[in-house]
Every structure is written in C-alpha cells, then in structure tokens.
Amino acid sequence: MILKGAWDEIRGPFLVKLTRRNELTSMVLAQVVNGICWGMILGLLALGLTIIFGMLNIINFAHGAIYAISIYLAYTSIYILRIPIPGISTFWGALIIIPIFMGLLGLVIERFLIRPILNAQHEYQLLLTFSLLLILQEAIAIIWGTMPLPFDSPKSLVGVLNLKFMVYPLYRIFVIMITVILAIIFWFFLEKTKYGSVVRGGIEDSEMMACLGINISLVRNFTFGLGIAVAALSGVLAAPISGTLKPLMGMTNLIACFVIVAIGGLGSFSGAIIGGILVGVIKSFIIMVEPKASELAMFFLMAIVLLLRPRGLFGKR
Amino acid sequence: MKKMLICLILMAGFSIVGIQSNARAETVYVACIDDFSGPYAYSGMVYLKGIKLALKEANYTVLGKKIELITRDTELKPPVGVRKLREVVEKYQPFFVFQSESSSVGLAMAQEALNLKTPIFVEGFATQITGSECNRYTFRWDAPNFAGARSGFVAFLKVNPKVKAVYAIVDNNASGKDMIEQQEEIFKARGGKIIKTVFTPLGNADFGSHLTEALSLNPDGLVFNCYGTGNTNLTKQIWEFGISKKMPVMSGFGGMTMFRGMPAEAPEGIYYGVNWWHTLDNKWTKDFVARWKKEYGENPEDLGVAGYMGMWLVLQTAKKVKSLKPKDLIIGLEKFGEFDGPTGKEFIRAWDHQVVHSFQVGRGKSVKDKKENDDYLEIVGSAREYPNATPQESSCKFKTKDEEL
Secondary structure (H helix, E strand, O other), rough: OHHHHHHHHHHHHHHHHHHHHHHHHHHHHHHHHHHHHHHHHHHHHHHHHHHHHHHHHHOOHHHHHHHHHHHHHHHHHHHHHOOOOOOOOOHHHHHHHHHHHHHHHHHHHHHHHHHHHHHHOOHHHHHHHHHHHHHHHHHHHHHHHHOEEOOOOHHHHOEEOOOOEEEEEEEHHHHHHHHHHHHHHHHHHHHHHHHHHHHHHHHHHHHHHHOOOHHHHHHHHHHHHHHHHHHOOOOOHHHHHHHOEOOOHHHHHHHHHHHHHHHHOOHHHHHHHHHHHHHHHHHHHHHHHHHHHHHHHHHHHHHHHHHHHOOOOOOOO | OHHHHHHHHHHHHHHHHHHHHHHHOOEEEEEEEEHHHHHHHHHHHHHHHHHHHHHOOOOOOEOOOOEEEEEEEOOOOOHHHHHHHHHHHHHHHHOEEEEEEEEHHHHHHHHHHHHOOOOOEEOOHHHHOOOOOOOEEEEEEEOOOOHHHHHHHHHHHHHOOOEEEEEHHHOOHHHHHHHHHHHHHHHHHHHOEEEEEEEOOOOOOOOOOHHHHHHHHHOOOEEEEEOHHHHHHHHHHHHOOOHHHHHOEEOOOHHEEEEEOOOOOOOOOOOEEEEEOOOOOOHHHHHHHHHHHHHHHHOOOOOHHHHHHHHHHHHHHHHHHOOOOHHHOOOOOOOOOOEEEOOEEEEEOOOEEEOOOOOOEEEEEOOOOOOOOOEEEEEEEEOOOOOOOOOOOOOOOOOOOOOHO
16 A cells, blocks of 8 residues: 555656656647748748849849739639639649749749849849839739638648647648648759759859850749749648738748748758748747747847858858 | 908908808818728728718718718827827817727827827727726727626636636737736636636737647647637637637637638637627617618628717717717716617716626537528627726726816
8 A cells, every 4th residue: 555655656746747748749749840831831932032033143022922912813713713623623723823824924024024124233123123012012902902811721621630749730731741742843853954954053153054055044034933933832832821811911921031041042942941941940939939039030040040151051152 | 452452352361261160160070090901900990880880870960060080090009099199189179089909009099088188989808998097088888808708708618617727829919918817817716727828919820839739738728819810810720720629719809800701610619709799689789780781781790889889879979968079078978878789788887988788708600500601609698797896996097077077
C-alpha cells in the first residue's frame, strides 16, 4: 500500500511532464506545419518577384496588386460567371485559367509599359510599378467594391486530416503539397532545361547573353509573364485561406515578399522558397507568443541575415 | 446718384445674405461619423442604412425643418474620429451625431462630444461607454458587454456545463478586452478557467497558428470575441479545422453581414451573442423587417436596428420637446419612458443613458434546418442583465444638474 502510494507520487508528476512534453511537441510541430503552409505561398509569390527583379532589374511594386486582382478574378470566375470547364469544378478551373490569363497580361504589361523604360533611371521604374499598384488597387475597389467578399475552399477539400500530432484542414495540406510540387517543377525548369539556363544566365548577366545571340527582349518578356503567372497562382491558391477578400489584401503580402527576397537573395529561386518557409514558420511561432510582434519578427530575421550575409542566404550579387 | 447706387448694392447684398441665412436656418444637420473603411467598414454601412431608413420615414424633416445627413469616415482610428467630429460640429452644428461598433473610436468621440456639447449615440460594446467613462451627452442602444456576457456567455455555459477550461481569441481593442474580462469574471465564479487569451489585430486574416495551438492545448471549449471581418475569417477557420465539431464554441459577437461572408456551414453549432435577430417573434420586428426589405431588398441585422433606433428616438424626442437644442434633447431622451422596441418593452436609463433591452444568444443552424439563406441562428436564450440596477451602484457618475448642460 505504502509502496503503491510512493509509486503514484513518482509516476504522477512524470506522467504530467510526459503529457506536457507531448503537448509541447505537437504544438511545435503544428506551428511548423502551419508556418510551412503560409511560407510556401509567400515563397511562391516571392519567386515571381525575384525572377522579375533578377531578369529585368526592376522592382515590381505592382506584384501585390497582381496577387490581389488574381484572387478577385478567381472570385468572379467561381461565384459570378461560374466558368464551365468540362470535368473540372470552377475552383480548379480558376486555378488553371487565372494564372494563364494573368501571365498573358504580364506579357502585354512588359511589352508596352516596362520595356520602354527598362533603360531609364530606377526612379522612373519605381514610379511606373507603384502607379500600376495604385491603379490596380483602385480598379479592384471600383469593380468589386470595398465590402469584404467570401472565398471558400473547394468542396472536395473541405474537412480535416488527422496527422497524429494534430488535425489539419485538408485544403491547407493540399496547399503545402501543391506548392512543393510547383517548387520542384520550377526548380526543374530553371535548373535543368535549356530555357531555364537562358533565364538564369540572363539573371546573372543579360548583356553577355545578348552578345551570345540570345533574344534577350523575348526572354525578359517571357520571364515577366512567368513571374506574374506565378503571383496569380499563389493568389488563387491562397484565396480560400487568406480571409475575406479586400482591395488592399496584396499589400501585406508584398511587404513580406520583399523581406523574403532580401533574406533569400535577389534573383535566387532557392532563396525565395527557403526564405518564404523561414518567414512563415517564424511568424507562426511568434504569433503564438505575441501576435502584435509577428509582423516585426520577419524584419528582425531580415536584419540578422543581412548583417551576417548582405547578399542574402542564396544571393550571388 | 453714385451714393444711392452704392446704397442699393449694399441693400441688395444684405437682403441676399439674409435670404441665404434664412434658407440655411431651414436645414438642420445630423452626422454619422463611423467606420466606413477597414475591417469594420460594412458595419458602418449597415448602421448608416438604419439611420437613413428612420430619416426617410420622417421625410427627412423634423419640426418643419429639412434634415441633411452628413457622413464622415473614422478609418477605425480614434484620433481621426475625434478630428472629424470637431470638423463636422464646427461646420454644421449637427443636433445629434451617431457612431457605431468600434468602442475605442466611440469612447474617444464620446469624450470629445462632451467637450463640444454635442449629443451623440455611440454603439460600441465596451461597458465603459455608459459605465465608468459615461457622460451626459452620450447615449447607447446596443447592450454593453456586461449584458452580452451575462446573457450570451451564461447561456452558453448552462448548455455546456462540462466546459471548465477555455481558449480565448480576442480582438485587441477596448470592446474585445472588456468582453473577455466580463466573461472571465463569470467563468471564475463558476470554477472555470481561461487557459490562454490571445489578442489579435482587428480584421485578422489567418488564425491558423492560434487554432493549432488551441487544439494542442485541448481545452473544453473555445471562446472568441472578434468583430467584423476578423469574426468572419475566424468562424470560417474554426469550421475548417473541425473545432466546432470537437468542442463547444462561443462568439461574444455575431451579425448577419459577418455570416454572409462565410460558408453557409461554418457557423453551425457555434453560439453567438446578438442584440437583435430578424426572426424574433414580436410585432415591431415583423413590421421593421418588412419595411427594411422593401427599402433595401434584404434582411436587416442588429446594427441597422441600432442606427434606426438611435435616429428614431432622437426624432421622437425632438417632436415631444419641440426643440433641437442639445439640452432639450438630452433631457427629453432621459424622460422618454418605456416604448415598444425591437426586443419588446425597452427604456432609456436616465442616469447612464443606456437603452435597456434584452440581449439574445443564438446557435448556428445547420444548412438543412435553414428556412432561408439568412436563417443562420436559432435563438436559444434571451436575458436582460445590465450593470448596476441603481444610480448609486453605477460607476457612471455624470453631472445631473440640467443647468450644467
């Protein structure tokens, strides 16, 4: 009897400690998964920004507005027009159509707006992309209004999956999986194909590529379109989990994107993805402790990285 | 001849000024200085619709004078609200001002209204508005959080007696903080414990981190006091994470527009506190819903009712006291007496300017139980619990001498 009492005394706190450790582990893992989910979306968005910067040497301030307008276009195609694509539900249809449409729009923007000022001073380029940002934001407010609009997950991905250490919404797991697949595709495209090597070469030294007989204007045009399409893709993917739709919704993510590009290194594919994950995970942890500090945390991370490695984690220049 | 001409011109000038000032005297002003941008934007729009309906029903006239409605956006920032209030009072001298939802903005504007000696209806939920920070120029129709917690949260705990530890997600503003304090007081008295309270920015978009943390901590229930788009986003994500199926969930605040922004299945099973709901079984509600639908083609919500009631009470008082002077309106409202309101018999407490009415708690309906798109809630409780039954107990201590107005 006495022995049992003593055993209970030892076992009790041990079990509590064990349970707490399990709770803590599951909490940490849960935050990592959550951080990766958002980090991958931001990474994808930053990827578009970084390849545009790398290739065209232009900071595209309109990137956040492109992200936002893609979400609004997806909303229109799903909830208003209900674009019928045989065999594909409207969400999946939007996921395919909107990035293609925006990519084509990107080609037009590059040809008629960016190209004429490509060799002008940086101030002109900044003014142009910044005014594009304002125009697109105002266009959203005029066309769709300022009232928040809903955007639901596709019906086939409603529900949760038990990951043992946590339950997590199916759609968010899908986002992680699809962004990982997309990252692999982009990596393969940029690292293992002839066109990818042209783009990388252009990012490194576009004048040299032109001297080698590459039609650099065409490459720039395509790269800008690709960057815009990637932003649109991340927008449509993020739409069901980014809260109600608001005209200024791209701004917060644009700032995060600049931070990611600075952390990862300008023009770096790996930098954008790794930087995105780092920012996502850090924000996810800090928000648990002090929500107000979560936005600041990424700037601290950026400051530390830039102090230790001014080129960013994977930057070459 | 030249002198005569100058005299004629001057006389003509004075008469024009006189005519203009007479015309101006025929127009009186009311102002709605509210949140028309940011996460509470739509609440401002709905509140304004209520004011407009009351004005339309009065043909935009009072005591034979034309009423003009002035609107300004507070941008959900207290200093902006105060600045706009000063500007409007200086320019138009409105006989009443209206503001809704943001308690932080409302509290700041109420203090400024006192300084400017301009009466105001402030519809934030913070208990202080008609409590410790009350003043003689401020009135409110919305129930304070004190009433919301004692009606809504108590009803939630009665239905879910096993809830002893909750995780709380709260808007980082005066109303959110006040509501969680009220809830904590009730919960502690019943032996319950809030294991963690997270204060989030207004209109927050992603609550994934908090919800995964809540699931890891495994509480008995989840409470959230977020308003506007924050409420919409959080309810949607609670549903996505399957939390409302796992544990009882209560939201201190609810509203039609917030529900319309989320999937129809999302609010199912969640408890929401509301000042009024369009399916309440009383004559006032039935008539009002019909009039609102005719005007706007949709169902009304409690914010619209708050706007309507504020304006209606002011216009009725003006007719009774036959004056639009602040002093007469304030005294008139204090002596208004009992009236048939949205929730049944209602009255204005003269000593803190709070309109006393019952507060409702509703439970989110399943999609198959809904009779129409807006049939989100089943009202499961209603109570009339207000702080301080007597002026002596009240923390509201404004000067009551009429000559000081």
